[in-house]
Amino acid sequence: MAEAITYKGRILNPISPNEFEDIIDGAIIVQNGKIVRYGRFNDINARGTLVDFGDKIVIPGMIDTHVHLPQYDMVAMDGYELLDWLSHYIFPAEKRFESPKVAQEAARRFFEDMQANGTTTACIYNTVHKDATERAFEEAERSGLRVFMGKVMMDQNCPDFLREKTSESLETSELLCKAWHGKDGGRLNYVFTPRFAPTCSRELMKGASKLAKKHSAYIQTHLSENRGELNLVKTLFPESKNYTDVYEKAGLLTPRTIMAHCIYLDEPELLILKNYSTKISHCPSSNFFLKSGIFDIGKITAAGLDVGLGSDVGGGPNLSLFREMANASNMSKVNYILSRGNSKVIDPTFAFYLATLGGAKVLGIENVVGNFSPGKEADFVVVDGAAIDPLRSNRKRTGNEILSQMIHRASEETVIATYVRGTRVYQK
Numbered sequence: 422m423a424e425a426i427t428y429k430g431r432i433l434n435p436i437s438p439n440e441f442e443d444i445i446d447g448a449i450i451v452q453n454g455k456i457v458r459y460g461r462f463n464d465i466n467a468r469g470t471l472v473d474f475g476d477k478i479v480i481p482g483m484i485d486t487h488v489h490l491p492q493y494d495m496v497a498m499d500g501y502e503l504l505d506w507l508s509h510y511i512f513p514a515e516k517r518f519e520s521p522k523v524a525q526e527a528a529r530r531f532f533e534d535m536q537a538n539g540t541t542t543a544c545i546y547n548t549v550h551k552d553a554t555e556r557a558f559e560e561a562e563r564s565g566l567r568v569f570m571g572k573v574m575m576d577q578n579c580p581d582f583l584r585e586k587t588s589e590s591l592e593t594s595e596l597l598c599k600a601w602h603g604k605d606g607g608r609l610n611y612v613f614t615p616r617f618a619p620t621c622s623r624e625l626m627k628g629a630s631k632l633a634k635k636h637s638a639y640i641q642t643h644l645s646e647n648r649g650e651l652n653l654v655k656t657l658f659p660e661s662k663n664y665t666d667v668y669e670k671a672g673l674l675t676p677r678t679i680m681a682h683c684i685y686l687d688e689p690e691l692l693i694l695k696n697y698s699t700k701i702s703h704c705p706s707s708n709f710f711l712k713s714g715i716f717d718i719g720k721i722t723a724a725g726l727d728v729g730l731g732s733d734v735g736g737g738p739n740l741s742l743f744r745e746m747a748n749a750s751n752m753s754k755v756n757y758i759l760s761r762g763n764s765k766v767i768d769p770t771f772a773f774y775l776a777t778l779g780g781a782k783v784l785g786i787e788n789v790v791g792n793f794s795p796g797k798e799a800d801f802v803v804v805d806g807a808a809i810d811p812l813r814s815n816r817k818r819t820g821n822e823i824l825s826q827m828i829h830r831a832s833e834e835t836v837i838a839t840y841v842r843g844t845r846v847y848q849k
């Protein structure tokens with residue numbers, strides 16, 4: 422039994438989409454990587470070593486439910502919409518991962534930056550390359566972060582230099598899954614990753630579905646992101662009623678499937694997703710950046726679907742989940758303006774939930790991380806509350822005020838330290 426450690430600070434703890442706790446002079450007791458209890462320092466019967474963060478803010482580790490590792494060095498390249506952006510910038514960038522050395526260096530930098538941004542869990546796309554994905558998993562293992570990842574699968578409508586043979590794509594994906602899925606007590610997980618319908622044959626998607634079920638692994642892909650993409654899917658899959666139906670026919674809809682974007686879904690499609698308990702990753706920065714569309718959070722929550730946030734680097738220009746919270750809020754306000762006040766706005770409490778407990782639910786780990794409930798694993802981030810205040814002071818702010826300023830003003834610069842399972846993986 423390792424010694425307990427008590428961490429003291431101002432605790433912001435998400436409870437639900439419309440509730441969070443604000444504990445001034447709070448504390449969390451951690452032992453063996455797990456949360457023993459939390460509450461007001463004076464009431465909590467603190468024990469073991471004391472780590473005092475003073476009036477700094479302590480929040481749960483943030484969860485990025487959709488991000489592309491090999492695209493990190495091509496972020497913020499403006500000027501295109503999705504399909505042209507893929508051909509112009511992204512496919513050439515992914516080609517460079519033919520070299521395991523390039524892949525390894527990129528993965529190391531990527532995970533370091535993720536730690537510095539306060540992201541403790543991420544659901545990641547790699548390239549089609551087996552060795553590159555292997556290197557990325559090795560770096561993920563070393564980083565201490567909680568990583569869900571897979572190699573991209575593509576066997577049609579993509580450049581020759583990235584196109585795989587269907588059988589080879591399935592075989593190498595399964596090998597990686599066998600090597601990494603569930604490793605280190607479930608810290609590392611494998612995600613079967615057919616890129617999106619246009620670049621995947623029916624056979625490839627069906628094969629991915631079978632393998633994911635066989636190994637109880639995850640599935641991730643893109644759905645209904647951009648109008649050009651919708652037209653392409655209609656042409657390529659004329660037998661399908663709609664885009665969601667393409668994935669349903671292929672068997673890719675499961676409770677362990679994470680669909681990124683989901684902007685242009687109609688009611689029947691939302692119903693299908695709900696029937697399978699399929700999860701959604703909302704990527705507002707990317708949707709703005711690539712001019713893809715305006716996601717309507719009200720439509721998604723009314724359908725009873727679980728949703729988290731994704732940076733979608735490189736479609737999104739930044740790894741910070743603070744940016745995603747702010748942009749999710751801003752995108753819901755665009756909707757609010759366009760609908761003349763008849764749509765749901767993401768308030769700070771909801772944004773905070775989406776980046777933490779909501780993301781955990783999307784990955785099916787809401788009993789493991791997402792907030793500070795006793796028994797959960799101790800993933801948390803220490804944020805400099807004074808640095809996000811324009812007056813650089815520690816004047817009295819309510820929980821709502823501090824949460825709102827954190828969402829709209831915090832960044833990598835204001836993250837002081839990041840912990841996963843009670844181990845510090847980053848310190849400024």
Ligand SMILES: [Zn+2]
Pocket residue numbers: 487488489643681733736
């Ligand atoms: Zn993406």
